[in-house]
Amino acid sequence: MMIRKLLAATGCIFCLASAAAQESPSSDTLKLDKLLDLSFEDLVNVTVVTPTRNNQKQEQAPATxxxxxxxLIKIRGYRNLAEVLNDLPGFLxxxxxxxxxxxxxxxxGISRQDYFTILLDGVRISSPTNEALPILENYPIQLAKQIEVVYGPGSALYGADAMAGVINIITQRPGKEDEITAAAMGGTQGYSNTSLILNKSLKSGLRFCIAGLYSYDAQPDFSKTYPDHFRMDSHETGVFNTTLGPMxxxxxxxxxxxEAPVKAxxxxxxxAKDGFTMTLLHHYTAxxxxxxxxxxxxxFNRDVFYGHGVTTASAAYTAEAGKVKSVSTLTGSFYEVNPKSNFRNLYGGMEHGYKYSTGSMLKIEEQLIYSFSQTxxxxxxxxxxxFQSLPKTPELQYPVSRTGARSGVLLNSVYDGNPAGIEAKFFPLVYTNVGSYLQVQYNPVRKISFTVGGRYDYNSRFGATxxxxxxxxxxxFQKTTIKALYGTAYWAPxxxxxxxxxxxxxSTxxxxxxxxxxxxxxxxxxxxxxxxxxxxxxxxxIGKDLSVTLTGYSTKIKNIIQPVADEGNTNLYGGRFLGWEVDYIEVPMNKSSxxxxxxxxxxxxxxxxxxxxxxxxxxxxxxxxxESNLTSAANDVEQPAITPWQYRLGIDGKLKAFYFSARxxxxxxxxxxxxxxxxxxxxxxxxxxxxxxxxxGYTYKSSVTIFMNVQNALNQRYVATLPRDLEWEGSFQNPLRAAIGVRAEF
Known part of the structure; x- marks a missing residue:
């Protein structure tokens, strides 16, 4: 019954588009700006760069x-990259x-953001050593000219970690005219967001951009939204009746x-000047x-948080000589966990267990594009x-010092008989990766194109791929496009x-x-x-205003890493760590497919x-x-933490200076x-x-826009399944939230 209703809603789009196509646009319609004044044929034929690392029309690109x-970012009121992805098919x-x-x-079905790569103008801005990061206002979609989302394996061009896909935020390059954009918004449950973009060109031909965004979200008080599940008695008394007993x-x-705020x-x-560009981006979430x-x-206190910061600097020079285009790029990236980041839960006796981690990358790349002919x-x-890395530490008694040697003391190991506690074991790493890629595109006739390519990588940690x-x-046919694609990818541990x-x-x-x-x-x-x-x-x-796309895919993944008991599997520790007995030791292992x-x-x-x-x-x-265990292919079971059916329906509209969107x-x-x-x-x-x-939103004299945004307008009380096996029944989601703001463009 539900599927029939959803398909009926889809059919309504056919009917509306067919009926509207019979009307001739009024003179007022023709005066609309370019926000929605394009046919769908024009919208899907934009130029993209991410699928092939070279400019190409979207419908001709060998990828979804x-x-x-x-x-669209403006009309739909997207505040962060997660909201963009939530409206796209296949994302969860x-x-x-x-x-x-x-x-x-x-x-x-490939769950977690470290399985796809996030780029800014082709430069990686997700963690250089691939720690999973929150996807919030830290990624600068306010700078985007367009966001290109490529589905499927991208390792043939982008190397490790582009297993599920690639997301590339393409920025609006400064033009000859100076531009300033400022925006501010505030909302219910303590949400605020402010941003500023300054684009300027100098007489020398030098163009520069300076921009920033700050977002703070106090978050809904779940003790009021879900009072049956979030009773705060333990916070009132100071005694926590945990599943492991009172603490x-x-x-x-x-x-x-x-208190559980989010900051980003x-x-x-x-x-930029001529063929030279240099960029710097720092983003942070807590x-x-x-x-x-x-x-x-x-x-649930505001000082119980995890803070991630990434700083990326890059310089690129593009030169062309005849049919050859050269792009030389130097990139440096640094990831750091805020030393005050901590967990405070039953696993650490409700004490602050501090965490720390760093990762850095220095990358040199040379790319050549050669056009033999039009074909x-x-x-x-x-x-x-x-790469250099200090992987995430165990829970520590005190924050790691940024000024001295990196060291720490294990949480809850300090006693009167051992006031120094147990020194934490860190595992600093230095490793390298050498890669090369080659791709050939062949268009024997106008209606057919082939792409063949591959990439070789050698990593000093795990060898060649x-x-x-x-x-x-x-x-x-003129209005029919068929794509057939095959690719492989790898995710580096x-x-x-x-x-x-x-x-x-x-200690007793x-x-x-x-x-x-x-x-x-x-x-x-x-x-x-x-x-x-x-x-x-x-x-x-179908005509110039209607498009239907049917996509099917099959992905087989091997060597998935999951935690297992050390005893009987890897046998690395023999039931002891740092010389002391441990009842149960688990380790990561390539366990399943x-x-x-x-x-x-x-x-x-x-x-x-x-x-x-x-x-x-x-x-x-x-x-x-x-999914199946690598040691027993007969034990196939349903994949957990997925949603087999999803339906999306949206409409964006514009009437003169007023625009709206519902999804x-x-x-x-x-x-x-x-x-x-x-x-x-x-x-x-x-x-x-x-x-x-x-x-x-409403735009006044093409420069000032007043806008509003409502999330979860039906005020649903619902949970999302957790991405791992926990006793807690699920992740409780936000109720209805609203925000209003103003944006000025000069």
Whole structure:
């Protein structure tokens, strides 16, 4: 019944577009600015660079690539990259679902944002050593001319970690005229967002841009939104009735109220002249680490947080000589965890357990693009990267000092008999990666093109990898485009995944001896996770204002890393750590494989009704997956933490100076980790949800815009399934929230 209703809604787009196409646009419509004054045929034929690292029309690119333009970002009121991705088919964004990186983002069943790469003008701005980061206002979509989202494996061009896809934020380069854009907004539950962009050109031909954004979100008080689940009695009394028994913090105080704020900002600067560009970006997020636990098991105070910062600097020079184009790039990137970042929950006796981590990359790349003729093009390049990393530390008694040697003391190891505690074990790394790639595009006739390429990488930690790609684009008819794609990718085990450690010791004799119930410890023998993807898509244009796309894909993933017991698997530690006995030691291990398959049916249209110009879209997505243990392929079970059915429906409109947008995400039942029974391979599910977001704005004299934004307009109370097996029933999501703001452009 639900599927029939959703397909009926999709059919309405056909009817509206067909009916509107019969009307001739009025003179008022023709005077509209370019925000929505394009046919869908024009909208899907924009120029993209990410799929091939060379300019190409979107419909000719050998990949499934979606483009979100600057105008769409404005009309839909997107405040951050997560909101953009949440409206795209195949994505699944789960807010408040991880204590470290906050909102796990899945793409076609590959869950977590460190499985895709985020770029700014082709330069990586996600963590250089691939720690998963929150996707919030830290990524500067306010600078975007367009955001290109490429689905599927990207390792043939971009190397490690581009397994699920690549997201490239293309900035608006400064023109000859100076521009200033300033915006500020505020909303319910303590949300605020301010930004400033300054573009200026000098007589010498030098162009520069300076920009920044700061966002603070006090967040809804869940003790009021979900009073049956978030009772704050423990914070009132100071005694926490945890699932491991009553605990009273020995050190530090506990504030009584529910506090779990989120903070994010980014600062950007760029210089450009002729073929030379130089950019600098620093972005930061701080998110609560109490996320996914109950108030009886964690402290919900504002000083309990995890802070990530990334600074990226790059310089590039582009030169052309005849048919050859050369792009030389030097990039440096540094990632650091705020030393005051900490967990405070039942696993550390409700004490502050401080964390720290760093990672850096220096990369040199040379790329050549050679056009033999109109039918044959060649793109190739070579890279050299050197990395340094201090993987995420275990919980520490005190914050790590930034000024001295990196060292620390294990949480809860300080006793009267051992006031110095137990020194923490750190695992600093230095490693390199050498890569080269080559891609050939061949267009024997106008309606057919082929792309063949591959990349070779040698990493000093885990050896060599080779990743080919093959793609063909065929237009049997003028308005029909068929794409057939095959590619492989690999996900490098990051220093955090490989060397992360957490756990604690306890003593019953005031520090003379120690023992532990549990430790998660490093496994330096991990191999890369690899994938193979086959994809076919058919796009059919109907007139100039209506388009239908059907996409199907199948992805097989091997060597997935999961925690396992050390005993009987890796046997690295023999039940002891730092000389003391541990009841249970777990380590990461290449344990399982996974097969994801599914598809998407999308309908897009632009049309005019009276004086109002509309753009509408609808998509129905299906995803299924099985996972199996590498040692027993017969034990295939349903993939957990996915939502098999999703439906999206949206409409954007503009009437003179007024614009509006309404978007629906209908999520089917969500799959959990728990099995229905010991004998079944089927997993438990939890309810789906309907999420409606609305935005609108009014522009005065083409320079000042007043706008509003409503999230979860139906005020749904719902949970998102967690990306790992926990006893907590799910991640509780935000209720209705509203914001209003003003933007001025000069």
């Amino acid at each position: 690539v979606l483009v979100i333009t600057k105008d 964004v789960k807010d408040k679902s991880d204590p470290q990186f906050y909102n796990p983002v899945g793409l076609r 009273t913090p020995r050190n530090g105080t506990v504030e009584r109220g529910f 900002y980014n600062v950007y600067a760029s210089l 998110v609560p680490t109490s996320t996914t636990l109950s108030p009886d098991d964690a402290v 044959v093009g060649l793109t190739g390049g070579a890279t050299y990267e050197i 080779v990743n080919p790609r093959i793609g063909s684009v065929f237009q049997p 990051s220093p955090m995944v490989t060397y992360e450690s957490f756990g604690s010791f306890y 004799d005031s520090g003379a001896t120690y023992r532990s119930r549990h430790w998660h410890l490093p496994n330096p023998n991990l191999k890369p996770t690899t994938s193979q993807t086959v994809e076919v898509s058919i796009n059919q244009k 996974q097969h994801n398959y599914g598809g998407n049916l999308s309908v897009n249209a632009t049309f005019t009704v009276g004086r109002t110009r509309f753009m509408a879209y609808s998509s129905l997505s299906y995803l299924e997956g099985e 629906l995400l209908q999520s089917g039942r969500q799959r959990m980790y728990q099995f229905r029974s010991q004998s079944e391979r089927k997993r438990e599910t939890t309810d789906g949800y309907s999420l409606v977001n609305i935005s609108a």
